[in-house]
Amino acid sequence: MPYHRRVIDELLDELFPHLGAIALEGAKGVGKTATAMQRARTLISLDLPAQREIVAADLDYVTQVESPVLIDEWQLAPAVWDRVRKAVDDDARGGRFLLAGSAVVAPGVRIHSGAGRIVSLAMRPLSIAERGLIEPKVSLAELLTGSRPAIKGRSDVDLAGYVDEILASGFPGIRGLPGRARAIQLDSYLSRIVERELPENGLNVRRPDALRAWLTAYAAATSTDAAYTKILDAATAGIVDKPSRATVDNYREHLNRIFVLDPIPAWVPMFNPLKRLTLSPKHHLVDPALAARLVGVGRAGLLQGSGDRVAATAGTWLGALYESLVAQSVRVYAAAVSAQVGHLRTKETDHEIDLIVEGEDRRVLAIEVKLSESVSDKDVRHLNWLHAQIGDMVADRVLVTTGEHAYRRSDGVAVVPLALLGP
Template identity: 70%
Template sequence: MEYRRRVIDGVLDDLFGALAAIALEGAKGVGKTATATQRAATVLTLTDPRQREVVEADPDLVVTAPPPVLVDEWQLVPPVWDRIRHAVDDDATGSRYLLTGSAGPAPGIRIHSGAGRIVSLPMRPLAWSERGITDPTVSLRVLLAGGSATVEGPSPVDLATYTDEILRSGFPGIRDLPPRARQVQLDSYVARIVDRELPESGVAVRRPRALRAWLSAYGAATATDAAWSTILDAATAGDDDKPARQTVDTYREHLERIFVLDPLPAWTPTFAPLRRLTRTPKHHLVDPAIAARLVGVGADGLLRGDGTRVATQTGTWLGALFESLVTQSVRVYATAADAHVGHLRTKGTDHEVDLVVEGADRRVVAIEVKLAATVSDNDVRHLHWLGEQLGDRVADRVVVTTGPYAYRRPDGIAVVPLALLGP
C-alpha cells in the first residue's frame, strides 16, 4: 500500500536533519511506524520477540546499527531511551534516531526525560486534510500570523459525508475496511485495551466489564468537561457496587499513558486580564469513531439526533462527535505550526470558546465549532468577547462549520468548513 504523506512529515522534514533523535508518540494504529519507516535505514521492531531479545541483551545495537535507526515501540525495552540519550550527548549529528512509542514506560520504571536530547512529537489519527477527500484552502498557520488571511473556497462535503468520516475513523488501517469489518475492528481495539494493553502495562483489571462501562460513559462525555464523578455515576447507574475512586483514577491515568484518552486542556493565558477561568479539561478519546462505537449509534441515528450524552450541554451527540473530529484535526495542524490548543470557559459558563490555538508568539486563533451550514450573530458572541478582552493578541477568530463555503463575515470573523481547513 502506497504511503500517504502526513502533516507530521513536514515537521520531520524541518527538524530531523538538525536533531539527532526524535520520538513519535501516540496510540497504537495511528501510523507512527509507517511514517518513521520512510526515513529509516535500520528498523528494530521491539514487538518482535526475537529482535527484542537481541536488543535487551545488547542495547548498544541501537547506536551501532547504520543510521537513521528506528526503534519501534521503544518502551518495551526502556534502557533503549537512556542509551540513545547518552549517544546524543556524545554526538548530536542530525538524522540519527527515530523512536516510536504507544505508551510511556511501565509503572515503576524511571527514565530520564530526554530533555535537550530526544524531542517528542505527538502523532494522532488522520486529520481531515490527510484523508484525501478535499484540498484545504485555509491554513491554520496563516491564520495564526494574523493580517486577515484570505478565506475563500467552495466545499463539496455535506453533513452525511462528515458523519460517515466520523464513523470511518482516522486510523489508517481501519478506515478503508467495509462497514461491518470496520465495526469489528473498532470493537477489537477497545477489547485489546481492556484485555491486553492495560494488563501488559502492569494494571490489574479485576472488573473488565466495569472498565468497559466506564469507557463508554467517558465516550458519551465527549466534548464536555463533565466531572469525573458524573462519568462514574453514568457508568454504574443502578449498580450499588461502584469501583473505588482510586481504581478509576488508576485506569484513567494509564489510559492517558497509552494515548487512548486525549483530553483537551483548559487554556490559561499568560499576562492577560482574563479571570475566573475553569481548569477542567474537555474529554476526548483518541478518535471520535471509538466514542461513536462505544455509544452505539450509526449514521442514520446520528443524523436523526440520536445518542446518549453524559452531562448534556447544548447540541446533539453528532455535534459533540463533530467537535471532537475538528479538535483532533486542529491539534494535528497546531503541531505543524509549533502551537498549542486548549479550550476556554469561564466559571458559570458566561463565556466559552471551543478551541484556542496559541502560537509561539502567544497570539491566538479562537475557534468555535458549529454543526450547521449557517452562522448567526449569536454564534459568534464569545469570539467577539474574547477579542475585546485580548485585543491584538487575537490573531483571528473562526467558526468551523459543515457549510458549503469559506468566507469572512462583515464583522471580520472567518467562517470555514472543516473540509477546507488545513495546516
C-alpha cells in the same frame, strides 16, 4: 499500499537532519511506524520477543546497526531510551535515531527525560486534510499569524459526509475497510485496550466490564468538561458495588499513558486579563470513531439526533462527535507550527470557546464549532467577546461549520467548512 504523506512529515523533513533523535508518540494504529520508516534504514521492533531479547542482552546493538534506525515500541525496553540519549551525547550528528512509542513508560520505571537529546513529537489519527477529501483552502498556520488572510473556497462535503468521516475513523489501517469490517476492527481495537494494552502497560484489570463501562461513559462525555464523578455515576448507574475513586483514577491514568484518552486542557493566558476561568479539561478520545462505537449509535441514528450524552446541557451527540473531529484535525495542524490547543469556559458558563490555539508568540486563534451550514450573530458572540477582552492577542476568529462556502463576515470572523481548513 503506497505511503501518503502526513502533516508531520514536513516537520520531520525540517528537523530530523539536524537532530540526533526524535520520538514519535501516539496511540497504536495512528501511523507512527509507517511515517518513521520513510526515513529509517534499520527497523528494530521491540514488540517482537526475539528483537527485545537481543536489545536487552546488548543495548549497544542499537548503535551498531545501520542508521537511521527506527526503534519501534521502545517503551517495552525502557533502557533503550537512555542508551539512545547517551549515543546522542557522544555523537550529536542529526538523523540517527527515530523512536516510536504507543505508551508512556510504566509508573516507577525511571528514565532520563531526554531533554536536549531526544525531541518528542505527537502523532494523532488522520486529520481531515490528510484524508484527501478535497484540497484545503484555509491555512491554520496563516490564520495564526494575524495577517487576516482572504477566506474563500467551496466544499462539497455535506453533513452526511462528515458523519461518514466520523464513523470511518482516522486510523490509516482501519478507515479503508468496508463498513462491517471497519466496525469489527474498531470493536477489536477497544477490546485489545482492555484485554491486552492496559495489562501490558502495568494496569491489573480485575473487572474488565467495569473498565469498559467507564470508558463508554467517558466517550458519552465527549466535548464536555463533565466532572469525573458524573462520568463514574453514569458508568455505574444501578450498580451497588461501584469501583473506588482510586480505581477509576487508575483507569484514567493508564488510558492517558497509552494515548487513548486525548483531553484538551483548559486555556489560561499567561498574562491573565480574564477572570474566573474553569481549569477542567474537555474530554476526547483519540478518535471520535471509537466514541461512536462505544456509545453505539450508527449513521442513521446520528443523522436523526440519537445518542445519550453525559453532563451535556445542550447540543446533540452528533454535534459532540463533530466537535471532536474538528478538535482532532486542529491539533494536528497546530502541532505542525508548535502551537498549543486548549479550550475556554468561564465558571459561570456565560462564555465558552471550543478551541484556543496559542502560538509561540502567545497570540491565539479562537475557534468555535457549529454543526450547521447557517451562521448567525449569536454563533460568533463568544469569539467577539474574547476579541473585546484581549484585543490584539487574538490573531483571528474562526467559526468551523458543515456548510459549503468559506468567507469572512463583516465583523471579521472567518467562517470555514471543516473540509476547507488545513495546516
